[in-house]
Amino acid sequence: MNFDFPDELKQLRDTAREFLVEHCPSTLTRKALESTDKVDRALWREIGEMGWLSAAIPEAYGGLGLGHLSVCVLAEEMGRAIAPLPYSSSVYMAAEALLLYGSEQQKHSYLPRLATGQAIGTLAFVETAGPSNPASFDTRFVDGRLTGTKVVVPDGDIADFAIVAVRSLEEGPSLCIADLGDAGVTRSIRPTIDPSRGHATIRFDRAPAEPLPTAKGATAFQHLIDRAAVMMAFEQLGVAMAALEMACDYARGRYAFGRPIGSFQAIKHKLVDVYISTELARSNCYWGAWALESGSSELAVAAAASRVAACDAGWTATRENIQTHGGMGFTWEMDCHLFYRRARLQALALGSAREWKRRLVGALCARESVATPADIAA
Amino acid sequence: MDFTDSPEEAEYRAKCRAFLDATLPRRRPGHVRGYRRGEDGPDVVPQAKAFQGKKFDAGFAGITWPKEWHGQGGTPIQQMIYDQEEANYDTTVNAIGLQLSICIPTICRWGTQEQRDRFAPRALRGEEVWCQFYSEPSGGSDLGSLRTRATRDGDEWVINGQKIWTSLAHEADWGVLIARSDFDKPKHEGLTFFYLSTKTPGVEIRQIKQMSGASHFNEVFFKDARIPDSQRLGPVDGGWKVAMSLLMGERYSMHDEFGPSFKELFSLARQLELNGRPAIEDGGVQDRLAEFYVKAQGLRFTRHRIMTSLARGEAPGPEASIGKLVAATKIQDAASYGLELLGAAGAEMGADMALEGIFEVSFLDSPAFRIAGGTDEILRNTIGERVLGLSPDLRADKGMPFKAIPVGSK
Numbered sequence A: 001m002n003f004d005f006p007d008e009l010k011q012l013r014d015t016a017r018e019f020l021v022e023h024c025p026s027t028l029t030r031k032a033l034e035s036t037d038k039v040d041r042a043l044w045r046e047i048g049e050m051g052w053l054s055a056a057i058p059e060a061y062g063g064l065g066l067g068h069l070s071v072c073v074l075a076e077e078m079g080r081a082i083a084p085l086p087y088s089s090s091v092y093m094a095a096e097a098l099l100l101y102g103s104e105q106q107k108h109s110y111l112p113r114l115a116t117g118q119a120i121g122t123l124a125f126v127e128t129a130g131p132s133n134p135a136s137f138d139t140r141f142v143d144g145r146l147t148g149t150k151v152v153v154p155d156g157d158i159a160d161f162a163i164v165a166v167r168s169l170e171e172g173p174s175l176c177i178a179d180l181g182d183a184g185v186t187r188s189i190r191p192t193i194d195p196s197r198g199h200a201t202i203r204f205d206r207a208p209a210e211p212l213p214t215a216k217g218a219t220a221f222q223h224l225i226d227r228a229a230v231m232m233a234f235e236q237l238g239v240a241m242a243a244l245e246m247a248c249d250y251a252r253g254r255y256a257f258g259r260p261i262g263s264f265q266a267i268k269h270k271l272v273d274v275y276i277s278t279e280l281a282r283s284n285c286y287w288g289a290w291a292l293e294s295g296s297s298e299l300a301v302a303a304a305a306s307r308v309a310a311c312d313a314g315w316t317a318t319r320e321n322i323q324t325h326g327g328m329g330f331t332w333e334m335d336c337h338l339f340y341r342r343a344r345l346q347a348l349a350l351g352s353a354r355e356w357k358r359r360l361v362g363a364l365c366a367r368e369s370v371a372t373p374a375d376i377a378a
Numbered sequence B: 001m002d003f004t005d006s007p008e009e010a011e012y013r014a015k016c017r018a019f020l021d022a023t024l025p026r027r028r029p030g031h032v033r034g035y036r037r038g039e040d041g042p043d044v045v046p047q048a049k050a051f052q053g054k055k056f057d058a059g060f061a062g063i064t065w066p067k068e069w070h071g072q073g074g075t076p077i078q079q080m081i082y083d084q085e086e087a088n089y090d091t092t093v094n095a096i097g098l099q100l101s102i103c104i105p106t107i108c109r110w111g112t113q114e115q116r117d118r119f120a121p122r123a124l125r126g127e128e129v130w131c132q133f134y135s136e137p138s139g140g141s142d143l144g145s146l147r148t149r150a151t152r153d154g155d156e157w158v159i160n161g162q163k164i165w166t167s168l169a170h171e172a173d174w175g176v177l178i179a180r181s182d183f184d185k186p187k188h189e190g191l192t193f194f195y196l197s198t199k200t201p202g203v204e205i206r207q208i209k210q211m212s213g214a215s216h217f218n219e220v221f222f223k224d225a226r227i228p229d230s231q232r233l234g235p236v237d238g239g240w241k242v243a244m245s246l247l248m249g250e251r252y253s254m255h256d257e258f259g260p261s262f263k264e265l266f267s268l269a270r271q272l273e274l275n276g277r278p279a280i281e282d283g284g285v286q287d288r289l290a291e292f293y294v295k296a297q298g299l300r301f302t303r304h305r306i307m308t309s310l311a312r313g314e315a316p317g318p319e320a321s322i323g324k325l326v327a328a329t330k331i332q333d334a335a336s337y338g339l340e341l342l343g344a345a346g347a348e349m350g351a352d353m354a355l356e357g358i359f360e361v362s363f364l365d366s367p368a369f370r371i372a373g374g375t376d377e378i379l380r381n382t383i384g385e386r387v388l389g390l391s392p393d394l395r396a397d398k399g400m401p402f403k404a405i406p407v408g409s410k
């Protein structure tokens, strides 16, 4: 039994935390929130130089080949710092899609640039409100050309290329890759609940694109989303932890009625419930990380469980952080809203908890036919 | 990161399984017996004692206890592996669990080698049963408010007062007792710790009927009950420290309390129909089931994290504190949700009901988990103060002599 991250990754976590505290303070997030210039390119390249963008990319493609556990560790720190960086888009989505389904040539062409931070990638899949069903995407890939409109594309304002989910026809490709600078691509920047990360609507009008050759059918898309969800869950956990710590700090130092507000049980017990939710999320996330790294067939279930638990932790922690701060918590000036915004952005980005709950039960039902009931529950 | 046992752990697990397979039936979903099911039965305690004896003979009693305590000198990880395995089998042994988690460890920690030799083996073999005389009508959460009086008389102490909610006192041979030896001191400073035979003249035990209908706990009256000073543990007026030394010792349960969990709800939702389709296909049901699943898995993998620390010889992190609090409410909620799925028919009780009737039984039994062994509220205080570093409650009775403090129900 060794259900923990290895020591070298704990060191990586400490280094990352230190670095981000110094180089990516919340003032940077705030700056992104308040301007149209979302990403600090110098910081992004520095992160690339440290290998954070390429941790899971094999050495053959310019990466460090450290595996996905290292990305989980870094993701948590990115969340903790509410970093205004396209980390999730580039690393959990674009790089991951290429690693899973790209041709050798595509991998060699894109991954080294992603690894250094020279290029930013993203995943464009959402078309309408409600759950995204790959079987009903309108976006089509026909004769090397992509046509359709994708909305709320994360970092769609700055990304150099996108992995685009398309309706898969007769087990044809379900994911394509398109350079966003090409003719036939129009993007319009859209306001979101968390403007510290840019989002865009992207229209493809017979834009040149290439299929990711092994991304066949809807399951390929789901599998990518499952893998991304585990890494995202760690980022969500990081946000939740930081919000909980912020609330506890305030509850220790803020006095009312002659005593620290943390001594009031209404505050104390609530924060304990937040703590519990973060611990349950962490434990589920570790399971997700294990499934991600080991390629376990439990991934679909473990990813959904990580996702559902992390959404809950993010919501309760960021909501109660505002409440614990009282009026101050509702100001633009306090950071509470940065966490609140980011937590919800993350919780929507790969589909909401509601959708994942249903996928979770669906995956359990599917699994039970091959597993014994004893394996299913705690 | 992996879940596989080390070769030594795997070997130990195989030994546990071999013993359990040879001794007990495996537990089916929903199937729990006797005490764990919240029921009385004349055979519950005898069965528990008999199995405890077999456990001892096979080397699985007192796994982590040192040899001087008559234990196996094993590791916490072995204990966890054993507990994990035992949870898959049907046994009532939990009914006498308190003696090995609190009573005998207190004796062994504070008593002489002679006392260890006298009491530990018999408790480990299930020959003698112990109970815990702590809570009183004046308060259980505020244990320091107890008012049972211990008066010194030469080489003896004379005990007068009342304990309540004493689990299993009616079946027990011995009990550990905390009583007030000085009413003038502040409340935690005038307490002394003893053990005594439940057959001591002046001890009267009356069973209390619980809301579930069973009678596991008791009220116990002490009228001039005499205890030799040799049965005092720890210093005079130093009993609080003795009691806390084991109440505070974190216990890492490797399984949930006993009641329905995700497994039972999942089976139920696949059996039942809702609007002509399996209930499991209903979106609302799926939402709730997913929430139960995530909680159950969260607890399960939190235990794996604890186990990992123990396997490295480290103390578990603060996450170890959440288990009981989460599990207790989860069971009550699962019982309630099971009934909700069953609908009008869920009111009927009996072993022929779905999942052997566990939801109905647990509905009536599960409130206990949120009270016994520290209430939800007290646990939240503890976690808030120790883990999150929040300030303690203001105490109205701080520093006051005990006799000046208002206690109990007014």
Ligand SMILES: Cc1cc2nc3c(=O)[nH]c(=O)nc-3n(C[C@H](O)[C@H](O)[C@H](O)COP(=O)(O)OP(=O)(O)OC[C@H]3O[C@@H](n4cnc5c(N)ncnc54)[C@H](O)[C@@H]3O)c2cc1C
Pocket: A265, B131, B132, B133, B134, B135, B136, B137, B138, B139, B140, B141, B142, B164, B165, B166, B167, B168, B217, B368, B371, B372, B373, B374, B375, B376, B377, B378, B381, B393
């Ligand atoms: C099934 C069962 C078995 C038991 N077995 C034993 C046993 O073997 N031996 C034994 O000694 N005792 C036993 N107990 C007693 C148990 O320890 C107490 O019931 C428990 O500690 C609560 O004490 P109380 O009943 O006096 O309630 P109180 O302490 O009066 O509490 C009443 C309510 O007030 C809340 N409350 C109290 N203080 C605070 C606070 N500071 N902040 C917030 N809320 C507070 C409590 O959480 C609870 O909700 C058992 C109880 C049960 C239900």
